[in-house]
Amino acid sequence: MNDAQRLSLLKRTLSYCYDHAPHYRQAFTAAGFHPDALRSLEDLAHVPFLRKAELRSYYPTGILAVDKRRVVRYHASSGTTGSPTVVSYTKADIATWASMVADCLRLAGVGEGSVIQNSYGYGLFTGGLGLHYGAELLGASVVPTSGGNTARQVKILQDFGVDVLCCTPSYALYLSEVVAESGIDPKELPLSVGIFGAEPWSDSMRRRIEDAFDIKAYDIYGMSELGGPGVGMECAGQDGLHIWDDKYLVEVVDPETGEVLGEGEKGEIVFTSLWKEACPVIRFRTGDISHLYDSRCGCDASDQRIGRIVGRTDDMLIVRGVNVFPSQIEHVLSKIQGVSGHYQIYVERKGALDDMEVYVEVTGELFNDSMGEIIELQRAIEHEMYAVLNIKVRVRLVEPGKIPRSEGKAQRIIDRRML
Numbered sequence: 001m002n003d004a005q006r007l008s009l010l011k012r013t014l015s016y017c018y019d020h021a022p023h024y025r026q027a028f029t030a031a032g033f034h035p036d037a038l039r040s041l042e043d044l045a046h047v048p049f050l051r052k053a054e055l056r057s058y059y060p061t062g063i064l065a066v067d068k069r070r071v072v073r074y075h076a077s078s079g080t081t082g083s084p085t086v087v088s089y090t091k092a093d094i095a096t097w098a099s100m101v102a103d104c105l106r107l108a109g110v111g112e113g114s115v116i117q118n119s120y121g122y123g124l125f126t127g128g129l130g131l132h133y134g135a136e137l138l139g140a141s142v143v144p145t146s147g148g149n150t151a152r153q154v155k156i157l158q159d160f161g162v163d164v165l166c167c168t169p170s171y172a173l174y175l176s177e178v179v180a181e182s183g184i185d186p187k188e189l190p191l192s193v194g195i196f197g198a199e200p201w202s203d204s205m206r207r208r209i210e211d212a213f214d215i216k217a218y219d220i221y222g223m224s225e226l227g228g229p230g231v232g233m234e235c236a237g238q239d240g241l242h243i244w245d246d247k248y249l250v251e252v253v254d255p256e257t258g259e260v261l262g263e264g265e266k267g268e269i270v271f272t273s274l275w276k277e278a279c280p281v282i283r284f285r286t287g288d289i290s291h292l293y294d295s296r297c298g299c300d301a302s303d304q305r306i307g308r309i310v311g312r313t314d315d316m317l318i319v320r321g322v323n324v325f326p327s328q329i330e331h332v333l334s335k336i337q338g339v340s341g342h343y344q345i346y347v348e349r350k351g352a353l354d355d356m357e358v359y360v361e362v363t364g365e366l367f368n369d370s371m372g373e374i375i376e377l378q379r380a381i382e383h384e385m386y387a388v389l390n391i392k393v394r395v396r397l398v399e400p401g402k403i404p405r406s407e408g409k410a411q412r413i414i415d416r417r418m419l
């Protein structure tokens with residue numbers, strides 16, 4: 001899709017929001033902006049941002065641009081503070097969303113004949129129903145296991161000829177361990193594709209899961225406020241998330257100043273929806289950190305791309321004045337032999353000082369090693385963390401299975417500072 005076509009979609013969206021959603025009419029007017037003034041895609045920079053806190057204030061309907069009677073579905077974000085943000089969908093929204101998810105699955109080679117185990121949670125969370133509708137539209141067979149009941153998940157993986165697994169990457173890793181513990185080599189399962197997302201995960205985590213199951217693991221991105229899963233998706237090249245040109249405009253801004261950054265520069269991702277009827281989002285500050293690609297992909301989907309999400313602005317820990325992202329810690333751990341991929345970060349305030357401790361689970365083989373070797377490994381990880389983060393971190397190695405597993409998004413950070 002070329003820029004002129006996208007400009008016309010953007011104009012239509014802004015006028016629609018101005019005419020139908022009181023929030024946008026007020027916000028645009030307060031900023032001295034009128035949709036008729038939009039001349040180029042760059043003019044979007046004059047439109048005010050939409051923040052999560054503003055959306056929250058529209059609980060429990062969301063920022064409605066349609067009569068409430070046209071809403072056919074509600075979902076809500078998994079937010080941990082205050083009221084969740086609610087997102088409403090019209091019939092047309094549900095249909096467009098399903099087609100987006102179907103297009104994403106197609107990028108991963110999924111289609112008619114595929115058997116999909118959908119272990120994303122069904123309910124207010126968008127993961128379960130989002131993947132479900134897309135998969136059915138494609139004509140694939142869906143086994144709607146939802147999250148939890150891991151023993152049953154393993155049985156279904158074995159019995160239903162499942163070749164596509166959809167869940168969070170941390171749950172996929174856990175499933176591979178449970179399969180192995182039951183005496184079956186996960187590689188022997190007919191699985192060939194994983195559609196993993198809803199939380200940040202590194203390339204080393206990807207390799208771990210791909211090796212465990214002998215599959216190709218694709219990253220899928222999404223957020224309730226933007227519609228749900230299917231906003232971004234990797235193709236077989238596994239190089240960046242494709243964002244459908246006719247569905248979103250993407251900007252990257254400096255999280256502090258809001259200034260628009262150039263291609264390749266890392267910052268907060270800001271989305272403008274071009275398709276949403278009930279709850280359109282204009283310049284929505286996602287809090288997710290990534291960058292825009294400056295080139296299109298060589299695959300059939302020549303849409304815009306962003307890098308995989310490296311963290312969130314509010315996930316970023318500030319420990320003794322230093323910015324720390326869980327992804328940096330995961331990166332350090334990925335280079336160390338003998339650790340399992342499960343870890344948790346504890347931050348406390350001791351006196352006036354922040355204290356950070358990382359609990360790292362080791363593999364069974366390492367756990368049988370001598371105490372001396374374990375202490376040596378602990379020191380080596382602490383040393384490497386210091387080199388990367390520039391702050392002292394205590395590392396505590398724990399036995400296999402000690403870090404709590406999650407059926408959905410993994411909880412990596414426990415911040416007890418009460419800041």
Ligand code: DLL
Nearest residue numbers: 077078127197198199200220221222223224229309
């Ligand atoms: O997590 C939607 C989703 C469901 C995406 C299933 C993918 C698969 P929320 O619960 O609103 O929606 O959480 C959105 O999760 O802002 C990111 O911080 C994080 N996130 C989602 N996908 C990815 C990903 C769903 N692929 C928040 N990589 C987002 C990194 C992700 N972070």
